[in-house]
Amino acid sequence: MTRDTATEVFEAHRPVLMGVAYRMLGRVADAEDVVQEAWLRWSGADRDAVREPRGYLVRITTRLAVDRLRRAQTRKEAYVGPWLPEPYVTDFGDTVPDAAERAVLADSVSLAVLVVLESLSPLERAVFVLREAFGYPFAEIAATLDRSEAAVRQLAGRARRHVEERRPRYEVDPAQRRDLTERFLAASAEGDLEGLMALLAPDVRLVGDSGGRAKAPLRILETAEKVGRFILGVAGKGIPDPSFRFLELNGGPALLILSGGKPDSVLQLDVAEGRIQYVYIVRNPQKLASLPVGWAGGARVEGCHRNEKPGRRSPSGSEAAEGRGGLARAFTQEHSQGVGVLVADLPGDGLQRQVGGAQQMSGPFDPQVLDEADG
8 A cells, every 4th residue: 555545545534533532532632633643653554454444543543542531631630610622613414414323423522422421431431432423333342442342341331321321411403502592692692681591491501611721610600590690790791803603513503702813712502492401611722722713715614504605604504704893793593484684793882783674782792701700
């Protein structure tokens, strides 16, 4: 096998290797490092003796991720405040045509599941990822981890029970999550506590991740009243030159909030029974550095709607609104009968919303989350 052919083979399997590494580690940078190390191992191997390149590469990647997980335990214990996985751009709608397979992949990479996976041992996590997300047979997982098949089955059962007991129950319907995200933002921007409370489950939780590098709650906030009042309490604080992007992150719709064209925060919601169960806010700048902030070289940014064109707002819901002087946000609400567009401008000190010709004014929306929120 020539080096050019080896590169082509590796690149063909890179998405799977990144998928395994990210689900194992929860950090894009760590996953990329593992995949790069797998490439070095692949490029130096006797490739003509490898009968199944995909299995060989997944085996290398999994073992490298397990080793890195073991070394990272001390770093996790020293983390400041709640920990969330690094947001990861996904685009399952374009790449996975089967709806059932899309649902499994989206669930396995969701923030809720990845948080639970953090409590598994490295081997349990490897077995869970390979079995539940990628459907590998037990015999192949056993060979990958150099364990007996019986031991792997025990690990799989333990991991599955642990995840089922601890994972939050939520719905993966992206349209509903998108709709509730837009309504959540509109109520926050308007200072509408009653409207916001109607969207929140009574036992809703807000998890803010800053790693001590930005302002965010140092503890998880619980109950609709605390979360609702906290959101409105920070909604009057503006950020410089704001703009917003809807992206598919971790298998679901999320809002990327930028300040001066640079990532400031990511907001994502988990939904069940028509109510918001979890509010996730990631503000650690190290976890936002890899996110796309616009168009590069005219190419479509991964995670944006497949019909979106450079420099043009898509009528189907993957919008990017920005500009000088305060254009802050453009939301699109998709319905079965046509498309309704909600545009919000931030001219100076007030938020101007236009819905069907009517306009309302309120204070500016601020995604920053303050340490004092617990009080």
